[in-house]
Amino acid sequence: MSAQMDKRRPYVRSMNSWWKRDPFFVRYMVMEATSVLVALYAVILLVGLLRLSQGEAAFNGWLGALESGPSILLHVLILVVFLYHLWSWFKVMPKTLPMIFVNGKKLPADTITYTGVLLAVVVNLIVLIILV
Amino acid sequence: MADTTKTIEIEVLRYRPEQDKEPFFQTYTVPFEDDWSVLQGLQYIKDDLDGTLSFRWSCRMAICGSCGMMIDGKPRLACRTFLRHYHPNKLRVGPLEHFPIERDLVVVVEDFIRKLESIKPYIIPKEPRKLEQGEYLQTPAQLEQFRQFSGCINCMLCYAACPQYGLDSKFTGPGVLALMHRYNADSRDGGRGERMALGHSEEGFWGCTAVTYCSEVCPKDVDPANAINQNKMGSAIDYFLRFVAPRGAGK
Amino acid sequence: MTRSNAPLVWSLFGAGGVLAALVGPALVFVTGIAVPAGILMSHDLMSYQRMFGFAQSWAGKIIILAVIVLFLWHAALRIFHMLHDFGIHPGVASKLICFGLPFLCTVAAFYWVLPI
Amino acid sequence: MEVFKADVAIVGAGGTGLRAAIAVAEADPSLKVALVSKVYPMRSHTVAAEGGAAGVVQDHDSLEYHFNDTVGGGDWLCDQDVVEYFVAHCTEELTQLEHWGCPWSRKPDGHINVRAFGGMKIERTWFAADTSGFHMLHTLFQTSIKYPSIKRFDEYFCVDLVVEDGRCQGVVVIEVATGRLTFIQAKAVIMATGGAGRVFRENTNGGIVTGDGMALAYRHGVPLRDLEFMQYHPTCMPGTGLLFTEACRGEGGFLLNKDGYRFLQDYGLGPAEDKPRNKYMELGPRDRISQAIWHEEKKGRTISTPYGEVVHLDLRHLGERKLRERLPLIYELAEEYMDIDPAHSPIPVRPGIHYTMGGIYAKLNTETPLPGLYAAGECAGNGVHGANRLGSNSLVDIIVFGKLAGVEAAKFSKSTQFSNPAALETQAKAVQERAIGLVTKTGGKEKHSVLRREMGKSMENGCGIYRTAAEMQATCDKLGELRERYKNLDVEDKSNVWNNDWLGALEVGYLLQVAEVVAHSALNRKESRGAHQRLDGYEQRDDANYLKHTLAYCTGDGPPRIEYQDVVITKSKPGTRAYGAAGDKAEQERKKEAGHG
Numbered sequence A: 001m002s003a004q005m006d007k008r009r010p011y012v013r014s015m016n017s018w019w020k021r022d023p024f025f026v027r028y029m030v031m032e033a034t035s036v037l038v039a040l041y042a043v044i045l046l047v048g049l050l051r052l053s054q055g056e057a058a059f060n061g062w063l064g065a066l067e068s069g070p071s072i073l074l075h076v077l078i079l080v081v082f083l084y085h086l087w088s089w090f091k092v093m094p095k096t097l098p099m100i101f102v103n104g105k106k107l108p109a110d111t112i113t114y115t116g117v118l119l120a121v122v123v124n125l126i127v128l129i130i131l132v
Numbered sequence B: 001m002a003d004t005t006k007t008i009e010i011e012v013l014r015y016r017p018e019q020d021k022e023p024f025f026q027t028y029t030v031p032f033e034d035d036w037s038v039l040q041g042l043q044y045i046k047d048d049l050d051g052t053l054s055f056r057w058s059c060r061m062a063i064c065g066s067c068g069m070m071i072d073g074k075p076r077l078a079c080r081t082f083l084r085h086y087h088p089n090k091l092r093v094g095p096l097e098h099f100p101i102e103r104d105l106v107v108v109v110e111d112f113i114r115k116l117e118s119i120k121p122y123i124i125p126k127e128p129r130k131l132e133q134g135e136y137l138q139t140p141a142q143l144e145q146f147r148q149f150s151g152c153i154n155c156m157l158c159y160a161a162c163p164q165y166g167l168d169s170k171f172t173g174p175g176v177l178a179l180m181h182r183y184n185a186d187s188r189d190g191g192r193g194e195r196m197a198l199g200h201s202e203e204g205f206w207g208c209t210a211v212t213y214c215s216e217v218c219p220k221d222v223d224p225a226n227a228i229n230q231n232k233m234g235s236a237i238d239y240f241l242r243f244v245a246p247r248g249a250g251k
Numbered sequence C: 001m002t003r004s005n006a007p008l009v010w011s012l013f014g015a016g017g018v019l020a021a022l023v024g025p026a027l028v029f030v031t032g033i034a035v036p037a038g039i040l041m042s043h044d045l046m047s048y049q050r051m052f053g054f055a056q057s058w059a060g061k062i063i064i065l066a067v068i069v070l071f072l073w074h075a076a077l078r079i080f081h082m083l084h085d086f087g088i089h090p091g092v093a094s095k096l097i098c099f100g101l102p103f104l105c106t107v108a109a110f111y112w113v114l115p116i
Numbered sequence D: 001m002e003v004f005k006a007d008v009a010i011v012g013a014g015g016t017g018l019r020a021a022i023a024v025a026e027a028d029p030s031l032k033v034a035l036v037s038k039v040y041p042m043r044s045h046t047v048a049a050e051g052g053a054a055g056v057v058q059d060h061d062s063l064e065y066h067f068n069d070t071v072g073g074g075d076w077l078c079d080q081d082v083v084e085y086f087v088a089h090c091t092e093e094l095t096q097l098e099h100w101g102c103p104w105s106r107k108p109d110g111h112i113n114v115r116a117f118g119g120m121k122i123e124r125t126w127f128a129a130d131t132s133g134f135h136m137l138h139t140l141f142q143t144s145i146k147y148p149s150i151k152r153f154d155e156y157f158c159v160d161l162v163v164e165d166g167r168c169q170g171v172v173v174i175e176v177a178t179g180r181l182t183f184i185q186a187k188a189v190i191m192a193t194g195g196a197g198r199v200f201r202e203n204t205n206g207g208i209v210t211g212d213g214m215a216l217a218y219r220h221g222v223p224l225r226d227l228e229f230m231q232y233h234p235t236c237m238p239g240t241g242l243l244f245t246e247a248c249r250g251e252g253g254f255l256l257n258k259d260g261y262r263f264l265q266d267y268g269l270g271p272a273e274d275k276p277r278n279k280y281m282e283l284g285p286r287d288r289i290s291q292a293i294w295h296e297e298k299k300g301r302t303i304s305t306p307y308g309e310v311v312h313l314d315l316r317h318l319g320e321r322k323l324r325e326r327l328p329l330i331y332e333l334a335e336e337y338m339d340i341d342p343a344h345s346p347i348p349v350r351p352g353i354h355y356t357m358g359g360i361y362a363k364l365n366t367e368t369p370l371p372g373l374y375a376a377g378e379c380a381g382n383g384v385h386g387a388n389r390l391g392s393n394s395l396v397d398i399i400v401f402g403k404l405a406g407v408e409a410a411k412f413s414k415s416t417q418f419s420n421p422a423a424l425e426t427q428a429k430a431v432q433e434r435a436i437g438l439v440t441k442t443g444g445k446e447k448h449s450v451l452r453r454e455m456g457k458s459m460e461n462g463c464g465i466y467r468t469a470a471e472m473q474a475t476c477d478k479l480g481e482l483r484e485r486y487k488n489l490d491v492e493d494k495s496n497v498w499n500n501d502w503l504g505a506l507e508v509g510y511l512l513q514v515a516e517v518v519a520h521s522a523l524n525r526k527e528s529r530g531a532h533q534r535l536d537g538y539e540q541r542d543d544a545n546y547l548k549h550t551l552a553y554c555t556g557d558g559p560p561r562i563e564y565q566d567v568v569i570t571k572s573k574p575g576t577r578a579y580g581a582a583g584d585k586a587e588q589e590r591k592k593e594a595g596h597g
């Protein structure tokens, strides 16, 4: 009977470009991809730090580079990415917190997301105000 | 029965291991009523057009978990998805993603079952209790801590949704990890320590990258993404606490 | 089951993610757009003197390190996952790139900021 | 052919089979259990049960009340010794499930909560929202994983029993994934294959509820008992037959006719009050309510839809919040399947076949007349439900008698030896050839889907809520014809891997046999009792002639031979079965009488 066993021939599908299959995955990948610009921004700051430690001339060179058109454009892009990060971070937040019960009812995911977003907006504004 | 005037084209992924080298789409034209589910469409095909089409089903009411399949690319229960939502377009039906295809719309689920068995999905009593002592007391609030996670019908839609499972099937996956959390979170249970070795591993919570599509497709609002990700913080704390207090919490 | 070491990077990832959401947009706006372009804010805000003074204080050092290091590690884990998602499975090479580089940058950041 | 040796083989892994398997494992861990199911255990139809399971817990309730409700509800066709055992063990078994983790709904103080159910005098139905069966099944399945002695055969389809030396010694099964047959040699076999609701067209049952175990036992000479009693559930979704649980009414739902009138008050179930009252109105028993709907239809007071006449199940006054909390599945069914928001519109419903009261003849201790064969759960006719089962009695039936079957089969298997496999294997091989022959045979003309449809329709015509001799006879004739046509079957799919065209054909074979027993048992019972109601001069219960169980025996290739057997009466003399105010009166009179006597 083992001959019959061989008739079972499970077919395994490929995972190639799986992330194109569903808009949900595309959104997920975009969220993951924000990291590239986050990393870039961190590196820009790191270079700034290096320049700072090397003295005024070096630092001013770095500042100068920041003032260039392409740099400003790049930072606009980075800003957009950070804003998307902000949104997507709190969108996922309800999944990462233990369930919260208020008066015996589970706190809805949206409430958590919007509270988070609101908090982030406020903190960002405070940072801005302090800096100005 | 009402007059049947509408028809819809259903493209079904066929694969018969004894004769087909690889899967292909076959199109059937199905007359339908407005309240027909995709499952009813498939049953029509099986009964009236092509008896060789294989798929799993039983309850027809979204509770037995048999009829999960990809419907226009989304993991769904065929018995709870309605043809009218696709008409007048055609509709594509395929077996659940990320599982090997056994035949037609039937996938091999042994891996899922093995995983389910591996997490000790039963009460390991905190305090043993005799039947004569009656039930354990459990307040509605304590019940709420795990009730949602106990609603899993093992339909595996979340597995078809989770790319991490698709990329590496060693990952225990959303549904089963939610079940693990269900027992850990039950006030009657004291078995968390025994289950967490898996939880702390790469095959456990850490195999998840928080894609969260699993929760999106779950037909029973189990929210497996939450069951997994709310455990990451605890698992991380435990990771570091180990060094401070080697016989620390939860093992 | 072997215990995953993921919590090491994951903790930094999480902290970085929170920080990036809470202060990231404001920082990017100030350091990359407003100050350089002179919109709403003056160039002075990021003058060498101010920045140097800032980096001299302990609070300043901590803030600088937190932002750079945590942002980096936040990104590192995601990039690591992305490689995996594109079918490059976690191996020595991808770990070296994803975690080795941020580690070097972290060391460098400390090395540069502490003497200031 | 592959042979697997087990001390106990269990066919069916629904609530019954799983509970039995655990019982064997707990009785003696050295006993090897083979647990066979044609679907993964958690797909078994126990999963669909919504409302709950009965067990006496409240102080003002008693076993005697539960006994009286069950026996009266069964129109005195229950074997009272069986019912006594049953009610005495319900609560203990439900508590056992609680200990195993079943998420029963709770009261604020942490104790089990209970709800009202039709035909029950006191609230005693344990529930887990409206997915009680789902939670019971998953709890049992997951708990069974703890026991290494239980070897599961998931997606193995049982094609026959092997009987030798006058005792049942195993089963032959098909592995669905490969089409390969295996002989499971066993010292004892438990049938736990569930009901046969699929002999009818419009029903609440899953596609797998095809009476397989009943037909298999029947073929081997075990009589099927009381199969004419097929329960109609009054509140089903038109068309699909999907169930709206009785708990809808337990929570306070109303049944309205087309004039918005609570018509049950016209059928001896009144008076109508706003609050649900046990055994009154909507909380009357299923047979009575289904019959009332039938009468309303005849009076032209129902609502016409493309799927036939309906009445309204009105839950609006319960409010969305309560509905979402207590009846979430019902809410979802109405919204998704019918596009109706039950908090704002009434739900159209009509009666559909729901439960098989009869089944494989088994005694109190679950043994059948065939030594080594046990039967429990919905496939068994052990006399606990009589002529009409009360809602929430079945989910306890399956665990109380599932456990008992496990204990008894374990005992039996220890008292006996494996016999020489050679003789058994010859038999098993013959079974294999027959099963495979069904596929390989060519030249047939009949499609099993066609036979199934004709059967379902004919059963509805002849064996519906009300029956007449002429219609039943027509159905018997039709079923005889289908039996002949089945011989000329053509199975389209000839492959081995996951060939459920083949399994479907086998199932239709089982269905046809069971249907024939239902129809002939019905035709022969010349009275009206419980779910068996006649309109042709036998409208009354006839205790003189028919306070008896029907036993249907297989006669080979022909209709069954019908015999009768006395009902076991211990303490409840057959009385008038009345509900509503009339029921209270009848009970008072009975008490008075008992006081005098």
Ligand SMILES: Cc1cc2nc3c(=O)[nH]c(=O)nc-3n(C[C@H](O)[C@H](O)[C@H](O)COP(=O)(O)OP(=O)(O)OC[C@H]3O[C@@H](n4cnc5c(N)ncnc54)[C@H](O)[C@@H]3O)c2cc1C
Binding pocket: D011, D012, D013, D014, D015, D016, D017, D036, D037, D038, D039, D041, D044, D045, D046, D047, D048, D049, D050, D051, D052, D053, D054, D132, D133, D156, D157, D158, D159, D192, D193, D194, D195, D204, D205, D206, D208, D209, D212, D213, D243, D245, D354, D355, D376, D377, D378, D379, D391, D392, D393, D394, D395, D396, D398
């Ligand atoms: C919609 C619905 C709602 C209900 N609600 C309630 C309720 O609220 N309260 C209540 O008390 N009762 C209720 N019932 C009734 C109750 O659920 C059933 O009577 C009970 O679950 C039957 O359990 P079982 O274990 O006997 O059979 P099932 O759960 O049907 O299991 C049968 C098993 O046998 C296996 N099997 C069958 N044939 C074969 C074969 N040939 N080979 C291998 N395996 C086979 C199947 O795979 C399955 O595992 C409800 C029923 C339905 C349909």
Ligand code: SF4
Binding pocket: B151, B152, B153, B154, B155, B156, B157, B158, B159, B174, B175, B178, B214, B217, B218, B219, B220, B221, B222, B223, B224
């Ligand atoms: S978690 Fe949801 S999607 Fe996953 S198996 Fe369970 S019910 Fe299905």
Ligand code: F3S
Binding pocket: B161, B162, B163, B164, B165, B173, B174, B207, B208, B209, B210, B211, B212, B213, B214, B215, B224, B225, B228
């Ligand atoms: S989709 Fe997969 S990656 Fe995690 S959140 Fe869900 S398990």
Ligand code: FES
Binding pocket: B057, B058, B059, B060, B061, B062, B063, B064, B065, B066, B067, B068, B077, B078, B079, B080
């Ligand atoms: S048939 Fe049971 S879930 Fe669809």
